[in-house]
Amino acid sequence: MSKLPTASFPITKKIWLNGRMVDWQKANVHVLSHALHYGSAVFEGIRFYETAKGPAIFRLKEHVDRLFYSAKSLEMKIPFSRSEVTKAIVRTVAINKVASGYIRPLAFFDYGKMGLNPTGGRVSLAIACWPWGSYLGGKPIRVKTSKLIRLHPDSVVADAKVSGHYVNSILASIEIKKAKFDEALFLDHRGFVAEGPGENIFFLKKGKLHTPKLGSILAGITRDAVTKIAAGLGVSTKEGNYKLKDFYSADEVFFTGTAAEVQPIGSLDLKKIGNGRSGEFTTKLRETFLAAVAGEIPKYKKWLTFAK
Numbered sequence: 001m002s003k004l005p006t007a008s009f010p011i012t013k014k015i016w017l018n019g020r021m022v023d024w025q026k027a028n029v030h031v032l033s034h035a036l037h038y039g040s041a042v043f044e045g046i047r048f049y050e051t052a053k054g055p056a057i058f059r060l061k062e063h064v065d066r067l068f069y070s071a072k073s074l075e076m077k078i079p080f081s082r083s084e085v086t087k088a089i090v091r092t093v094a095i096n097k098v099a100s101g102y103i104r105p106l107a108f109f110d111y112g113k114m115g116l117n118p119t120g121g122r123v124s125l126a127i128a129c130w131p132w133g134s135y136l137g138g139k140p141i142r143v144k145t146s147k148l149i150r151l152h153p154d155s156v157v158a159d160a161k162v163s164g165h166y167v168n169s170i171l172a173s174i175e176i177k178k179a180k181f182d183e184a185l186f187l188d189h190r191g192f193v194a195e196g197p198g199e200n201i202f203f204l205k206k207g208k209l210h211t212p213k214l215g216s217i218l219a220g221i222t223r224d225a226v227t228k229i230a231a232g233l234g235v236s237t238k239e240g241n242y243k244l245k246d247f248y249s250a251d252e253v254f255f256t257g258t259a260a261e262v263q264p265i266g267s268l269d270l271k272k273i274g275n276g277r278s279g280e281f282t283t284k285l286r287e288t289f290l291a292a293v294a295g296e297i298p299k300y301k302k303w304l305t306f307a308k
């Protein structure tokens, strides 16, 4: 095989593929794999963090559960049990000897069938990990509402993490990068604020947190963690239908996500949020989140799976 071109992110040694550890360079698929043509794949994005007891995977059970939920939405049978997938993820982190980073499990309809309905087709599962720092930088970012709306919940299973859904996110990301913003925000088909291309969104107003309710968004695992951490800090979260004006007039606005963690938003559609800096509560929440994932807060240690 010819040498792989350079990647824009650091690669590691091994990728778990269908039950075997293979060299990074050799984890390949056929160009006629179903998923490559139609997006018939499901995936997860998971982070693992450096702790005093070695690398710890954040909320592994919830991610594995969501992977199986997403697969079910496509009637895809992952040829491994939850426990096998869980162990394979831990092994992938351990074998690559990376202190912290990102894990990408991907289950996809592989080579062998070509019509649109993949039911009964061969399913493959790959698990890769690599060191990956902050996604949006952690400093307040400039966000712009996309011209595109979030996928209609009657068109797709909106809370499943299906690869094909991400064309919506890709288009919005291209649009806002061209306009020189840092990240996009989607409204849903009714005009309510939905989520970012890879993040959930919250606003703080008069000491209370608010976040769009489920329906056309991904049920973020960080969204859930942040809601619990905020409650621990004495701040409750209300889920509702919110308009852009609710966000424009908020005291603080931030994104949450596995890649983005807790990411302050400095401006939305060129309107400054608060004083444009990371708000006091967002800063506190981010610090507490980062301490929780590093294993420094006993009550949140239950969220960590150590990968020694």
Ligand code: PMP
Pocket: 045, 195, 196, 197, 198, 199, 200, 217, 218, 219, 220, 221, 222, 223, 256, 257, 258, 259
């Ligand atoms: N929304 C979308 C569309 C996403 O891709 C993600 C990233 N998985 C999120 C929200 C945040 O979810 P989580 O906190 O589980 O990473």
